[in-house]
Amino acid sequence: MGRMRNGIVIDMRLINHMHLDKERQEVTAGGGVITDDFARYLQSHGMEVTVGSCPTTGLLGVAFGAGLGRLQGKYGFLNDNMISCKLALADGSVVTVSKDTNPDLFWAVRGAGHNFGIALEATFRVYPQENGGIHHTWDFEYGLDQCEQVLEAVNRVHDIMPPELAIFVLWRRESPGGFKHLILVNLVFAGRESAAAPWVAAFEELRPVRGSGRVAATWAELPWETYGGQNKLLSKPEVWRLAPNKMMGAVSVRELHVPTVKAFFESVRDMNERFAGRGWFGAMFECLPHHRTREFPDDATAFPWRNGANHFLMLTATPVSMEDREPFEAHLDKWKKAFTEVSGTRIGPRTILYLLARILYNIHLHPLRSYPGPALWAATRLPWHHASLRGDLAWTLLSLHQRHGPVVRVAPDELSYAGGGGAWRAIYGARGPGEYAKCLDGRGIAGPGMRAGGAAGIVTAPRARHARLRRAVLPAFSDRALREQEGCLQLYVGKLVGRLRTACDGGAQDLCRWYGLMAFDVVSDLAFGQPAGCLDNAGQPWLQVIGARAKSIVWFQFAMHYGLDRWMGLIAPKSSIEARKKHLELTSAKVRRRLEQKEDINRKDFMSYILDNEAETLSNKELVLMASSFIVAGSGTSSSALTATTFFLGRNPDKYRLLAEEVRSAFVSEAEITIESTSRLSYLKAVIDEGKGDVIEGRWVPGGTAVGVHQLSAGRMESNFRHAKSFIPERCMAYAEMRLMLAKLFWNFDFELADNSNKWLDEQKTYLVWEKTPLMVNLRPRD
Secondary structure, three states, rough: EEEEEEEEOOOOOOOOEEEEEEOOOOEEEEEEOOOHHHHHHHHOOOEEEEOOOOOOHHHHHHHHOOOOOOOOOHHOOOOHHHEEEEOOOOOOOOEEEOOOOHHHHHHHOOOOOOOEEEEEEEEOOOOOOOOHHHEEEEEEEHHHHHHHHHHHHHOOOHHHOOOOOOEEEEEEEOOOOOOOOEEEEEEEEEOOOHHHHHHHHHHOOOOOEEOOOOOEEEEEHHHHHOOOHHHHOOOOHHHHOOOOOOOEEEEEEOOHHHHHHHHHHHHHHHHHHHHHOOOEEEEEEHHHHOOOOHOOOOOOOOOOOOOOOOOOEEEEEEEEEEEHHHHHHHHHHHHHHHHHHHHOOOOHHHHHHHHHHHHHHHHHOOOOOOOOOOOHHHHHHHHHHHHHHHOOHHHHHHHHHHHHOOOEEEEOOEEEEEEOHHHHHHHHOOHHHHHOOOOOOOOOOHHHOHHHHHOOOOOOOOHHHHHHHHHHHHHHHHHHHHHHOOOHHHHHHHHHHHHHHHHHHHOOOEEHHHHHHHHHHHHHHHHHHHOOOOOOOOOHHHHHHHHHHHHHHHHHHHHHHHOOHHHHHOOOOHHHHHHHHHHHHHHHHHHHHHHHOHHHOOOOHHHHHHHHHOOOOOHHHHHHHHHHHHHHHHHHHHHHHHHHHHHHHHHHHHHHHHHHHHHHHHHHOOOHHOOOOOOOOOHHHHHHHHHOOOOOOOOOOOOEEEEEHHHHHHHHHHOOOOOOOOHHHHHHOHHHHHHHHHHHHHHHHEEEEOOHHHHHHHHEEEEEEEEEEOOEEEEOOOO
């Protein structure tokens, strides 16, 4: 024990006991344990959990702050994994705090400060090490002239990076190669080396002046092997004695604001040169994954920035003598304030000026300034989000294309195309080096905050991960697999025909609803070998959940773009948020039951092909997300196409008669209507293509621009199709489910639209997908 001004210093090093209960996966550590000892102890037992990047700090002090670290994307913060803590309070009593004992104090010690008591020991949840405990790390060093490229790459990668990746950005005064004033980027990947390739490539492409190459290190050795070995130097007592007056400042920000960070690094260079021999200035930015951390509720612990900040900035100023204290402190104060202004959590005068400047830049100086479109849409993405949240985006974009032509600037960094096949082939048809990357930063279907548990499904996965997921599922969509599933399709199409025969005597039927019930039954059986029973029980709640879930996606797009994801619960309709959560719960339960019944499935379903594909194995989380894609895409797309095709046929009696004649003359009996036989009906195929709007589409487009073909506009542009608003299947002259359904519908029924459905298409809203209203149809059995 020692003394300090107005207090005492307690040497905690003797309280350094550790005990692992491997069966319960829990470790208890004394208050004097440092993170290096903790990591080495767990590693020796094949376990791990999140700890900070500095190996010489006290473990419990780290946990009380939050416990940020490289592995938080997989396990959450260290204090998320705290089970209990034993505290000595100011009155001399010793208490244990946990979720069941002194829960309020347990909540407070995890993030609200360090003044609640002396931590004697704590128990944490720990996890079995993956990949044999090996982590892969790369150091890249760049000159200050490369600052903007590097920071933009960090922001771009951080938006979409997987939970296994962590990025650190450090200032380096000089490297062994003689280079001075460097930006060091360190990547750490806690997974298979091959899966890290796209993230490593993103920084190799920037041409670093120096690189370490890949270094494989155990979890405990990571702090010593990264940053060019700086921790080895800085942890030596003799180095600390040279500069004992270390000052630090910390700021949490949503993203690295490039102009501010660049100005800061230039200031660090200038201060190091000005005070050479009298001190040092530096920085370390931790750009950490947040997938697992955001699965915990905001109020799970007292840590206030769980959903608010993505990057933790540590600024350092170290005077040799305290005579220089004033300029060193002024440097820290200046830049803490500057980073706070652009942190994304505060709006100040600088932020307002920046926003105004950005709007003027977007309109008058941006590389896309010459593209046609409304000035307001070019200035800010707000009009795009406004139309999307109202459900009017599809019709609004159609209006913009009709007014401005086949290429329209619909946001500061986005172009919408409605031209011919050239745009379609260029954007979606290229493969290999020329392929366009998917836009996963909030402009696309869903960025990282939308992903379940931090994992990306096949639709939102980056290119390398998408390829792996695609290989895993590809066997389920082969010709052979399709033929094996015909019995399932025939079963539910036949059941729907039977239900319609019974129901049509009761008046006009909502075919939109009936198609949805049938499609959900089909996809449930095809994907899991388990019937959903929708045609037997039309009140099945999952269908309503899927519809409401789609609305949550557009709210997530809006929230992510403006850094409001922390407040999603306040700004988005509660029903949408709950629907997304319920959908994932139902999907997870379905997958769990399917895995439990692995040996009891009598025929092949989609999961059979995935589980039997030994070359590409998926985790449970990836299986759930894959199943979610099956359910949403399989039930929504076919039912939408069938509904739209039925509407257009009802509105176009001449086309109705042509299709009826083709179907009824092709077969002698209903038993002849199969997947193979309907594939020979050319007009049926043309009707399906026309009904679903299957359309396809120089100038150089700058990098970073989001591009896409707007199918509704492309299908309705007179420059693409003569009589574009008319239903003309002849111009499109395999969709097994739709072919079977339409063929059997025309074989069994005559139909016409009810009067209240003649304007059905004009009433549709879109929330990423069409929100279909009832399509009322009068059916008459042919026999």
